[in-house]
Amino acid sequence: MQRLRVHLDVLEPAAVELSLRQLDIGRYRIGRSPECEIHVAINGLSREHALLDVLPNGGVVIEDLGSTNGTRVDGERIQRIAITHDALIDVGPLRLRLTESEFGLDALGYRIDSTAATSAAIRDAVPAPALDGTQMLTLRSRLREALWNPFCGDSASLRRAMGPILSAWCNMLEADALVIERMDADGARQVIHAVGDLANAAHVFADNGRYRISGPAALLNTEPKLGALLNELIDWLPDPAALNVVDATPPHALPGVPTADSSLRLQLDALARVARSRVAILLLGETGVGKEVLARWVHEVSPRHAGPFVAINCAALPRDLLEAELFGVEKGAATGVAARPGVFERAHGGTLFLDELGDMPMETQVRLLRALEDGRIHRVGGRELIEVDVRLLSATHRDLQQAVADREFRLDLFHRIAGFECSIPPLRERRVDIAPLAIHFFHRALDQAGIRSKGITEAALRDLQRAEWPGNVRELRQAVESATALLADGETLDRRHLPVRLRGALGDDSDDESARIDTEQGVIRLADAVASAEQRALLRAINAADGDAEAARGLLGVGKTTYYKKLKEYGLGVDRVDCNHPSST
Numbered sequence: 001m002q003r004l005r006v007h008l009d010v011l012e013p014a015a016v017e018l019s020l021r022q023l024d025i026g027r028y029r030i031g032r033s034p035e036c037e038i039h040v041a042i043n044g045l046s047r048e049h050a051l052l053d054v055l056p057n058g059g060v061v062i063e064d065l066g067s068t069n070g071t072r073v074d075g076e077r078i079q080r081i082a083i084t085h086d087a088l089i090d091v092g093p094l095r096l097r098l099t100e101s102e103f104g105l106d107a108l109g110y111r112i113d114s115t116a117a118t119s120a121a122i123r124d125a126v127p128a129p130a131l132d133g134t135q136m137l138t139l140r141s142r143l144r145e146a147l148w149n150p151f152c153g154d155s156a157s158l159r160r161a162m163g164p165i166l167s168a169w170c171n172m173l174e175a176d177a178l179v180i181e182r183m184d185a186d187g188a189r190q191v192i193h194a195v196g197d198l199a200n201a202a203h204v205f206a207d208n209g210r211y212r213i214s215g216p217a218a219l220l221n222t223e224p225k226l227g228a229l230l231n232e233l234i235d236w237l238p239d240p241a242a243l244n245v246v247d248a249t250p251p252h253a254l255p256g257v258p259t260a261d262s263s264l265r266l267q268l269d270a271l272a273r274v275a276r277s278r279v280a281i282l283l284l285g286e287t288g289v290g291k292e293v294l295a296r297w298v299h300e301v302s303p304r305h306a307g308p309f310v311a312i313n314c315a316a317l318p319r320d321l322l323e324a325e326l327f328g329v330e331k332g333a334a335t336g337v338a339a340r341p342g343v344f345e346r347a348h349g350g351t352l353f354l355d356e357l358g359d360m361p362m363e364t365q366v367r368l369l370r371a372l373e374d375g376r377i378h379r380v381g382g383r384e385l386i387e388v389d390v391r392l393l394s395a396t397h398r399d400l401q402q403a404v405a406d407r408e409f410r411l412d413l414f415h416r417i418a419g420f421e422c423s424i425p426p427l428r429e430r431r432v433d434i435a436p437l438a439i440h441f442f443h444r445a446l447d448q449a450g451i452r453s454k455g456i457t458e459a460a461l462r463d464l465q466r467a468e469w470p471g472n473v474r475e476l477r478q479a480v481e482s483a484t485a486l487l488a489d490g491e492t493l494d495r496r497h498l499p500v501r502l503r504g505a506l507g508d509d510s511d512d513e514s515a516r517i518d519t520e521q522g523v524i525r526l527a528d529a530v531a532s533a534e535q536r537a538l539l540r541a542i543n544a545a546d547g548d549a550e551a552a553r554g555l556l557g558v559g560k561t562t563y564y565k566k567l568k569e570y571g572l573g574v575d576r577v578d579c580n581h582p583s584s585t
Contacts, residue, residue, distance in 0.1 A: 004101050004457055004494055005054045008038070011088070012095040016042055022492055028052045029065070030091050044069055044093035052098075059084040060098065067092060099496060101459065179214045180234075206230035261430035267422050274420045275302045280372075282357075282417050283395040285424035288472035291395035292355060294424070299351040304391050307350025310343045315359035323364055323380055327371070330382030337381075344377050344388045352390040357417065358398030358409060369413045392417060427469040427476060434476065438464050441477045442493065445484035452490050459495040463502050538566060 006023040010016050019039040020028065028037040033047040046067040053061040063080040064071035069092035073081055089096045179194040192211075203217045211234040259265055274281060275298040283291040292311060299309045312325055328342030343352055354360075360368070371377045372392065376385045394417045403409035427434060438461065446453055460483075469475050483497040495503050541552040553563045 004492055005058075006052070006060060007099045007101065007494065007496060009097040009099070010094070011097055013042070013093070016040060016094065017488070021488060022494075023052065023054050025054050025056050028054070030094075031065075040094060042092075042094055045091065050089075050091050055082075058100070060100065062089065069093070101457070101494065177214075177216055180211060181214070182211050183209070206234050208234050210234070259430060260432045260436065261425070264425060264430060267424075271298065271420070271422050272301060278391055279419035280392045280394070280417050281419065282400075282421045283393070283424065284400075284421060285395075285397065286426045286472055287397050288474035289424040289426060290473045291424065292353065294422070295351075295353040295355075295393045295395065298393060299353075299391075302351065302391065304350050308347055309351050309353065310347035311353040311355060312343050313355045315356035319361040319364055322360070323367065326364070326368065327377045328379040328382075328386075330379040339379075342377070342379065344371060344390060345386060347390045348388050350390065351393060353393045353395070354417075355395050356397065357394040358396035358400055358403055362408075362410070365410045365413050369410065369416060372413075372416050394418075427472045431465060434465050434467075434469075435461050437473060437476055438480050441480040442484060445481045449484060449487075451484075451487060453484075453487055454490070454492045456493045457495065460493055460498060463495055463498055467502050534566060 003024050004022045005025060008018060008021050008023070010018060017040075020037055028051070029048050030036060030038040030040065030045075030050045030052065031048040032041060032045050033039070036048060038052075046065070046069070048065045049067040049069075050071045051061075051063040051065055053063070055061065059082055061080065061082045062071065062073055062078065064078060070077050071092075072078065072090035073083065074087050075090075083098075084100075086100060087098045089098055177194065180192045181189045182192055183189050189212075202214065204212055204214050206213045208231065213230045213234060259268070271281070271294070281295075281298060283294055285291055295311070296309060299305060314322060317325060324340075324342065326342050326344060328345055329337055329340045331337065331339035371388070375389065376387055378385050400409055400414055400418070404411045404414055427437075439456070442453075442456060464476070464479070471478075479499055479502060482499065483493055486497045487493060537556065538552070541555045542549065549567070553560065556563065558566075
């Protein structure tokens with residue numbers, strides 16, 4: 001599996017592009033020659049200028065290859081040197097920043113499957129390797145994608161739901177085939193979806209008596225982990241007897257990448273049923289959780305999907321303008337004002353979505369209640385009653401029941417808009433959704449930018465998983481989109497591409513040896529607690545300073561001697577070993 005041990009950034013000249021920026025373990029020549037692994041077309045650079053040797057256990061050996069203009073590391077001219085820290089490297093006129101990834105978190109946590117075909121002969125000759133933890137994480141993410149594609153209970157919809165998951169897994173496992181079959185009460189089998197050659201799918205990976213998933217015998221060594229994972233999939237599938245023989249109208253998938261959180265899924269399933277009625281729906285949740293996305297989805301799956309969907313943010317306008325937007329303006333209501341319909345008229349026959357309804361002024365609440373009860377409105381400055389037929393969806397981040405108790409929201413209006421309530425928990429309370437949502441936004445950002453990428457590193461996914469996300473899904477989307485915008489074509493998204501506030505925000509306490517717990521006493525020793533706190537403070541300061549050691553010391557407000565002593569004590573120092581020095585051998 002590819003790992004990203006070293007990343008190179010061009011600092012000067014700014015417009016220069018490297019042929020390779022992310023380095024796995026191995027040896028890489030830098031120079032003007034097209035034969036160099038890192039080819040750079042720039043004057044003043046020798047054909048083979050320098051060599052970077054990325055070591056398996058961390059660290060990089062940098063060697064000058066007899067260049068004309070020399071090689072410098074952190075300003076010092078070198079012949080051959082080993083470093084175990086981030087560094088500035090001057091290769092002739094080219095200045096690079098070398099950043100070494102965190103050991104153990106530099107593997108791909110999510111890999112985009114390659115479109116390059118692998119010959120069946122090679123796959124038959126080399127047995128598939130056993131799945132490691134990262135591959136299982138990726139397969140499980142793919143499983144969640146399948147679970148998030150609900151269907152109406154017909155075979156065509158089931159095929160649509162299973163197709164992407166099996167295709168993705170087949171490519172990821174380099175398998176010749178994966179097949180899912182359903183079995184009726186008489187034991188007859190029907191292929192729901194097949195990828196590859198059915199003749200190479202003889203081995204049964206998972207079987208619950210209703211469905212079974214088969215693949216080639218070459219994948220036997222992935223059991224029992226793969227079989228257990230596939231059993232999760234088929235246990236979720238419906239009873240085959242419940243599937244209609246005749247294909248129904250294709251269902252509308254839940255918006256974006258919905259949730260794997262069980263309690264929220266129950267709410268969304270209920271919401272899908274209520275969407276078919278005329279019941280008014282109230283969506284509750286913090287800013288950014290996706291209330292408008294859900295509202296648009298409710299409209300799409302409702303009987304009114306052919307009509308208009310009109311949305312308005314009630315918190316964005318003062319009372320006079322809000323009433324004009326809601327109910328429209330009659331011609332002559334003010335000097336020079338032309339007639340203009342409001343959102344009620346524009347949503348006639350469709351759905352009206354009132355976002356942040358909890359911030360609506362009391363006077364406007366009265367007019368809104370009358371419009372909802374009578375099904376008629378009159379424009380601002382007008383007297384003629386206008387018939388309107390809308391399905392109302394509302395959303396707010398406020399606790400409306402508390403607002404009613406505080407006499408800030410009308411109780412009768414609350415009863416009118418809250419025929420069904422759906423509460424969307426914040427992203428920090430459903431962390432199971434963070435990585436799949438990030439992957440979804442990552443793919444969308446890649447498509448919009450028209451660039452390719454190999455995936456996302458485990459370090460980046462871990463940082464995303466640990467963040468608090470006060471802005472919820474909207475903030476996550478913006479973070480992933482901004483990180484993707486920094487990628488060069490073919491580059492992998494790593495921790496360094498994320499906004500600074502997200503990089504290693506909580507440290508890596510799970511691997512912190514200084515946080516040992518005395519199992520007999522059930523407490524943390526004071527010395528260990530102090531050491532753990534010091535190490536986390538150092539890590540956070542270094543991250544906040546973007547790796548600048550001196551800037552991090554300034555943030556911590558400690559003396560130079562104490563600071564570098566602590567860096568050395570916790571293995572965070574900028575140690576350097578000169579390979580040409582006799583004492584280093």
